[in-house]
Amino acid sequence: MFSVFVIPFCIGVVALLVVSVMKYRRWISQFDKRQQMLVRKGILSWKFVGAAWEAFREGLLHWRITKRHLLLGYMHRSLAFGWFLLIVVGAVQAVLAYPNGHPPYVAIFFNYFEPRSENIAHFAEARFYANLMDGLLLYVLSGLLLAMLKKVWSRPMGMRRTTRHNLTDRIAKAALWCIFPLRLMAEAHTSAIYGNGGFLVSGLGRVIDWVRLDQPILEYQWWVCYSLALGTFFTLMPFTRYMHIFTEVFLIYFRQLGLRETTDRTGYTNFELSACSRCGLCIDGCPINNPLGITNTQGVYLLQAVRNKDLFGRAERLADQCLVCHQCSNDCPVGIDLEAIRRQVRINSRKKTDDNSGYDYLKAVRPFNALGRVAYFGGCMSHLTPSITEAMERIFQASGTPYWYMDKERSICCGRPLLQQGFESQARELRRKNTQLIKESGATMLVTSCPICYQSFTKEYNLPVRVMHHTEFIEQLLRSGQLKLKEKSALRVTYHDPCELGRGSGIYDPPRQVLEQVVHLLPTQHERERSLCCGFNLGNTVLSTEQQTEVRERARQNLLEPHPDMIATACPMCKKAFARGTDTKVHDVAEIVAEGLLETAMQPTHSTR
Amino acid sequence: MKKVAVIGAGPAGIEAASLLAAQGLEVALFEKESQPLHNLTDKAFLFPNFADARQVSERLLEKLHTPGIALLKDTPVVSLLAPTAGGSWQVNGQGFDAVLLTSGYTTFDARRKEELGYGIYPGIHTSLEMEQMLREGKIVNTIGDMPRRIAFLQCVGSRDEKVGNHYCSKLCCVTAVKQAIEVKKLIPQCEVYIFYMDLRMWGQHFEELYREAQTDYNIKFIRGRISEAGGTFDRRVQIKAEDTLMGRPMKLTVDLFVLMVGMEASQGTRSLAAQAGIAGEYGFAQACDPHTSDNCTAHDGLFVAGSCKRPMTLTDTLADARSAAWEVLRYLHSGLK
Numbered sequence: 001m002f003s004v005f006v007i008p009f010c011i012g013v014v015a016l017l018v019v020s021v022m023k024y025r026r027w028i029s030q031f032d033k034r035q036q037m038l039v040r041k042g043i044l045s046w047k048f049v050g051a052a053w054e055a056f057r058e059g060l061l062h063w064r065i066t067k068r069h070l071l072l073g074y075m076h077r078s079l080a081f082g083w084f085l086l087i088v089v090g091a092v093q094a095v096l097a098y099p100n101g102h103p104p105y106v107a108i109f110f111n112y113f114e115p116r117s118e119n120i121a122h123f124a125e126a127r128f129y130a131n132l133m134d135g136l137l138l139y140v141l142s143g144l145l146l147a148m149l150k151k152v153w154s155r156p157m158g159m160r161r162t163t164r165h166n167l168t169d170r171i172a173k174a175a176l177w178c179i180f181p182l183r184l185m186a187e188a189h190t191s192a193i194y195g196n197g198g199f200l201v202s203g204l205g206r207v208i209d210w211v212r213l214d215q216p217i218l219e220y221q222w223w224v225c226y227s228l229a230l231g232t233f234f235t236l237m238p239f240t241r242y243m244h245i246f247t248e249v250f251l252i253y254f255r256q257l258g259l260r261e262t263t264d265r266t267g268y269t270n271f272e273l274s275a276c277s278r279c280g281l282c283i284d285g286c287p288i289n290n291p292l293g294i295t296n297t298q299g300v301y302l303l304q305a306v307r308n309k310d311l312f313g314r315a316e317r318l319a320d321q322c323l324v325c326h327q328c329s330n331d332c333p334v335g336i337d338l339e340a341i342r343r344q345v346r347i348n349s350r351k352k353t354d355d356n357s358g359y360d361y362l363k364a365v366r367p368f369n370a371l372g373r374v375a376y377f378g379g380c381m382s383h384l385t386p387s388i389t390e391a392m393e394r395i396f397q398a399s400g401t402p403y404w405y406m407d408k409e410r411s412i413c414c415g416r417p418l419l420q421q422g423f424e425s426q427a428r429e430l431r432r433k434n435t436q437l438i439k440e441s442g443a444t445m446l447v448t449s450c451p452i453c454y455q456s457f458t459k460e461y462n463l464p465v466r467v468m469h470h471t472e473f474i475e476q477l478l479r480s481g482q483l484k485l486k487e488k489s490a491l492r493v494t495y496h497d498p499c500e501l502g503r504g505s506g507i508y509d510p511p512r513q514v515l516e517q518v519v520h521l522l523p524t525q526h527e528r529e530r531s532l533c534c535g536f537n538l539g540n541t542v543l544s545t546e547q548q549t550e551v552r553e554r555a556r557q558n559l560l561e562p563h564p565d566m567i568a569t570a571c572p573m574c575k576k577a578f579a580r581g582t583d584t585k586v587h588d589v590a591e592i593v594a595e596g597l598l599e600t601a602m603q604p605t606h607s608t609r
Numbered sequence: 610m611k612k613v614a615v616i617g618a619g620p621a622g623i624e625a626a627s628l629l630a631a632q633g634l635e636v637a638l639f640e641k642e643s644q645p646l647h648n649l650t651d652k653a654f655l656f657p658n659f660a661d662a663r664q665v666s667e668r669l670l671e672k673l674h675t676p677g678i679a680l681l682k683d684t685p686v687v688s689l690l691a692p693t694a695g696g697s698w699q700v701n702g703q704g705f706d707a708v709l710l711t712s713g714y715t716t717f718d719a720r721r722k723e724e725l726g727y728g729i730y731p732g733i734h735t736s737l738e739m740e741q742m743l744r745e746g747k748i749v750n751t752i753g754d755m756p757r758r759i760a761f762l763q764c765v766g767s768r769d770e771k772v773g774n775h776y777c778s779k780l781c782c783v784t785a786v787k788q789a790i791e792v793k794k795l796i797p798q799c800e801v802y803i804f805y806m807d808l809r810m811w812g813q814h815f816e817e818l819y820r821e822a823q824t825d826y827n828i829k830f831i832r833g834r835i836s837e838a839g840g841t842f843d844r845r846v847q848i849k850a851e852d853t854l855m856g857r858p859m860k861l862t863v864d865l866f867v868l869m870v871g872m873e874a875s876q877g878t879r880s881l882a883a884q885a886g887i888a889g890e891y892g893f894a895q896a897c898d899p900h901t902s903d904n905c906t907a908h909d910g911l912f913v914a915g916s917c918k919r920p921m922t923l924t925d926t927l928a929d930a931r932s933a934a935w936e937v938l939r940y941l942h943s944g945l946k
Binding site for chain 2: 383384385386387390545549576579580581
């Protein structure tokens with residue numbers, strides 16, 4: 001059982017296996033110490049069960065994409081799961097047909113070898129398998145049709161804009177798109193001669209037979225083309241986006257073992273880079289794209305630039321052109337930590353200028369004995385919106401919470417703005433000092449007013465105390481009855497989810513629960529995970545004020561659409577951004593609560609500028 | 610008789626109206642407030658010669674007695690329509706041969722810069738409120754005592770990209786110097802600080818005033834912005850700043866903190882300029898050309914004067930109003946109308 005046409009396919013498969021193994025081995029060897037330790041510890045655990053389930057759900061069924069858009073999910077699923085089933089069912093079919101064994105390629109080219117084999121077993125379900133294989137091929141072809149449709153008109157597939165691919169990706173894609181139609185044609189031509197195959201292939205075979213009439217049927221050429229398409233695709237695969245098919249499985253496994261991105265590029269980063277399918281789902285939601293119309297900086301392009309060793313310093317520019325609103329990593333179906341990779345690029349580009357400017361003043365900040373108290377960290381941005389810190393002090397006092405306003409006089413930054421800009425060592429210096437202050441104070445809890453600080457304290461610090469954002473803290477005070485409010489006001493309020501609090505920290509409900517007890521909360525079109533960026537995030541330093549304002553305007557329109565009396569938010573940065581551009585009052589959740597503590601409840605009013 | 614509408618009875622409106630009426634035109638002077646000269650009457654003394662603002666006001670108000678001026682108080686202009694072919698300009702539905710827009714300025718709302726604590730902490734005032742205190746001749750801190758230290762901050766809401774006002778408001782520098790000197794005249798032992806970006810002493814006698822402030826009144830000028838202001842337990846104001854000449858951060862506790870708020874286009878200027886299609890930068894009204902036709906607009910018969918175009922001192926406003934009156938006369942006599 002051999003024919004020359006199988007050679008391209010075989011070469012392709014071998015090339016794919018060799019290159020993949022080499023790449024994966026190299027990346028695994030690039031894991032840092034902690035990642036290696038986690039892999040060693042987890043490799044014998046049961047975590048692979050969870051990983052296998054997730055790999056099946058995401059790698060084959062594309063569950064996250066389906067949740068986002070049904071048709072888009074169907075397209076991805078039919079191509080991935082359909083092809084997977086074609087291979088599996090084809091293998092089973094070959095095993096049943098050749099009980100005495102067969103070369104591996106026979107399963108792929110089954111319809112070619114089947115009528116030519118003498119030692120083939122006529123098993124009972126042969127017809128069923130033939131029809132099943134045809135059904136699966138039809139399933140894949142339907143997905144392919146949608147993929148082609150998406151290329152010319154992506155809107156029905158839930159995407160405004162799709163990725164611009166590079167040349168190798170396009171060649172590989174052309175090869176991939178050829179595979180299934182060529183398979184159909186090859187099998188149909190064989191069927192035209194031998195009458196084998198299921199409903200689809202034999203049906204098409206009869207048509208070919210009728211059309212060609214007395215002319216010879218060019219069967220072999222089709223099989224050559226099919227094999228060439230397969231061979232081309234597999235050879236190119238490790239160098240194109242299609243490598244994500246395998247890499248995603250590894251990535252899911254390593255993630256289940258607890259591996260995460262670090263401040264430096266590691267082997268894990270290489271897995272993430274390779275797991276990006278370049279689907280382009282990160283483009284539509286990006287505020288740099290909508291409304292600013294800059295469409296070449298999104299996650300997919302950043303990863304591309306990093307993957308290509310950043311030959312032209314492009315990654316640095318792309319990494320800076322970002323508001324760090326977390327929308328892209330939220331939208332990423334593979335769950336790639338785009339923020340971390342962007343930060344790595346930024347840290348790397350700042351290394352040239354990275355001199356510790358010496359925070360001499362840190363020495364002068366002394367720990368304070370706040371044993372058993374709640375430490376309150378306003379943060380630099382809240383210092384610029386003093387109504388928020390004033391409100392928090394009133395809330396602490398009204399609820400009888402013993403507190404220590406730790407950065408009232410000498411404020412030390414939490415370090416996150418520096419870290420976001422790539423100044424890693426400076427940020428570390430600040431973190432060390434804050435950690436010391438908190439530990440030595442004896443405080444039992446840390447409350448922050450700024451979601452930027454909150455993310456910093458929860459993700460970048462390792463504190464021995466519980467950290468809460470003030471919305472969580474107030475919600476808890478209200479629930480436990482430590483804080484009592486006057487009757488609910490008639491104010492109609494829309495709530496803006498700050499990026500750092502919502503998508504960044506997953507805090508969506510506490511602010512809403514608090515607001516619902518104080519005011520009448522109105523829904524808006526873009527809420528929670530789909531909240532729009534206010535445009536003034538500290539993560540960005542390259543956008544002009546005009547561009548930031550344009551981003552803010554889109555978010556502001558969304559918030560003003562239900563005609564509220566007031567906009568509420570839970571971030572000093574967002575508050576400032578909106579307050580600058582609107583006649584409608586903008587207040588932090590804490591301010592609204594503190595106002596509700598007063599004798600007279602607030603009246604709905606429109607302030608004039 | 611030709612009819613002219615002048616919108617806004619501020620210094621520019623009154624000056625131009627009196628000149629036009631003296632030339633035999635029928636002038637309707639629209640004023641949204643119940644009294645003319647709204648923005649001038651709340652001033653105490655005028656730079657650079659410390660002229661009494663009340664006397665200047667009175668002199669201007671006298672000009673309203675020129676025969677031919679009809680002052681329409683409490684009459685905001687809600688509609689300003691360009692003439693249809695051969696018709697006349699429509700102001701609140703009445704026809705006019707020419708319209709002069711003198712709708713003026715307003716000051717920046719300091720609440721928009723929350724970090725400066727205005728409206729949140731006691732002891733923080735705008736330059737207008739300071740002027741009011743100077744008018745009454747009584748400056749007290751938050752607990753009614755004589756203040757021992759006062760800080761002025763320049764460029765609040767002007768030359769500030771973050772609030773969207775890139776332009777210089779032009780007269781706050783000298784106003785702060787003037788107010789600081791007046792404070793020192795009232796309370797010689799009070800320490801006075803002025804925080805500035807750079808001092809723009811461009812007008813006649815401004816530079817001399819700045820010099821006097823240092824030599825005769827010992828007013829301290831600190832180059833640097835104030836980043837934030839907060840309250841203290843004793844109801845004073847703590848400010849955080851950077852002395853950029855010394856290159857060091859500084860903290861200062863003061864009894865009163867005065868924000869020199871910049872000039873912005875008034876609500877009337879914004880809406881009327883937009884209605885008439887002559888809206889320029891930052892909501893101000895746009896004249897044709899800053900050199901040769903600074904009072905003409907893109908529309909025949911519509912003229913502009915004073916601080917509805919850009920921040921302008923009283924001196925310049927009055928000169929601009931006279932020039933606008935001349936342009937209106939030339940237009941009406943040229944046969945264009």
